[in-house]
């Protein structure tokens with residue numbers, strides 16, 4: 023049996039619950055080694071971008087070891103503003119990285135989110151990691167980055183079942199991303 027299959031056996035994914043916040047904050051700090059990212063999560067949690075049904079955590083041996091957070095942002099489309107989701111951050115505790123936790127977390131979360139109304143999920147991240155989850159470069163579909171500091175190849179989108187081709191335009195991040203300057207952080 024592969025190491026990946028071994029690891030997956032012991033990991034469950036569930037929605038974040040009351041009482042998880044402090045552990046999530048710590049694992050986010052550990053995963054990113056950048057104090058702005060846990061601050062971003064806390065600010066999002068207190069904002070109207072937060073959706074309790076879209077913060078997923080991975081649990082391994084009774085401990086929360088990962089979080090996939092989706093929050094509400096806007097697409098400034100020609101017809102109207104469109105509510106969209108942004109995946110940020112995706113965090114796995116350093117001592118269990120590269121054992122399938124992030125993959126299990128993201129696959130479960132995306133499956134749960136398929137029936138939501140928001141037609142698009144955006145992220146900025148590694149072009150070698152996210153395409154396996156249905157993300158693709160966003161610019162060719164007519165989307166513009168919220169910041170020129172986001173490398174073009176890192177700006178990705180996953181169209182959902184409610185996506186329609188008229189939905190193009192500029193992604194406008196929720197305010198917390200700007201407040202903590204958590205835009206365009208990623209190196210490729």
Ligand SMILES: CC(C)(COP(=O)(O)OP(=O)(O)OC[C@H]1O[C@@H](n2cnc3c(N)ncnc32)[C@H](O)[C@@H]1OP(=O)(O)O)[C@@H](O)C(=O)NCCC(=O)NCCS
Pocket residue numbers: 053054110111112113114115118119120121122123124125126146147148150151
């Ligand atoms: C990126 C991250 C969420 C992946 O979770 P994970 O549990 O380690 O990933 P999995 O074990 O499910 O998948 C492993 C694959 O992810 C990819 N991967 C993992 N970390 C990566 C990184 N920093 N950059 C690019 N790809 C990465 C690799 O392709 C790897 O495949 P490999 O084992 O063949 O090399 C995790 O490593 C992490 O929290 N990193 C620090 C924070 C971060 O950069 N988050 C993503 C940006 S929001």
